[in-house]
Amino acid sequence: MVLDREGRVLDGRGRLIVCERLGIEPSFVTYEGDDPDIFPLAVNLTRRSFTKGRAAMIAVKARSLREQEGRSHKEQTTRSLGEQLGVALAVMGRASTVLQHAPDLVEPVISGAMGLNEAYAVAQDNKAKITSAEAQLARLREEDPVLADRVVEGDLTLAGAWAERTERVEEDKRQRKVATRLLDELVPPLAQARGTRTFSRYDPAYATGTPITREIIAQAMTALAEMDQVWQERDLP
Known part of the structure; x- marks a missing residue:
């Protein structure tokens, strides 16, 4: 059995129970590594012969849970975690992407119902959509801050905001065309009448x-x- 420096069992709980029931004196060794939390995980993953994808997904999820609970002894990078588990950095990276951008697929990968690469493809698609949405929102904020604020506040969807923005742009274009045609029809003839007898010949009786x-x-x-x-x-x- 393996204990941490504080005497807690890291590996061999089942064997310890059997020893206690049979009255056998168990033997212990102390784990001397830097991260006792990852040791039992690495041992179990090796014993169960998980695929690298499943092992990476389990490890990444376990790390996330430890961080949320404040149980991490140190910052566990993806690289160091992969090295301790014998999993390539690229595979660990895919698992991290799935956890972040397709969390509903974490359990299917762990159970073996879905391969890590398949889940990673979905996560990449989700990430691209998020990136695109962020870019669209940033552009909308430059063009129409009020509409962008309404999206952030939940009053409008991003698609709805862009539809409204497009409608406003088209209406502005229509008004510009009308104004331009009106002035083109009025101002040049008035300018051409300057210096002629046009004004002196004006007769209200002929006004249309x-x-x-x-x-x-x-x-x-x-x-x-x-x-x-x-x-x-x-x-x-």
Whole structure:
């Protein structure tokens, strides 16, 4: 039987029970390694002849549980854990990815119902989707912070926010087209009339729309002044 430095049994509990029942004096050795938590796991994995994938998944899950419970004696890196178990770093890395991005597949891998590589493919797909979603949210925050906040707060799905964003962009484009056509129709003819007898020939009797009055002329002059200001701000020719 193997004990840790504090006298707790790390390996051989079953044999210890048998010895106690038969009245046999058990023999003990003390584990001298740096991480007593991983020793029994390594022994059991070897005895049961698990595949490397299952062994890696069990080890990674066990490490995660120890960390959550605050029972880790030291920081256990994936590399050091794999070295102690005799499992390649790449295999340990796949198991860690499954634990992080496809936790519902951890138990199927441990039980042997699913291979680690199959679970890893699903985890990679999930990871890619998360990465894509994070990138989309970051882009949305740049273009429309209000919509991005609504996504974070749960008021909108990311897809719904982008649909609304697209609708707003299309509506803005439509309004720009309408405004551009309107000004194209109004301003150039007005400019061309300057210096001609057009204004002196105006006759309200022939007006087909709203008759032009001094008030409308004043409003038009204000509109042109506003237009000039906007053109300067936008640095248009």
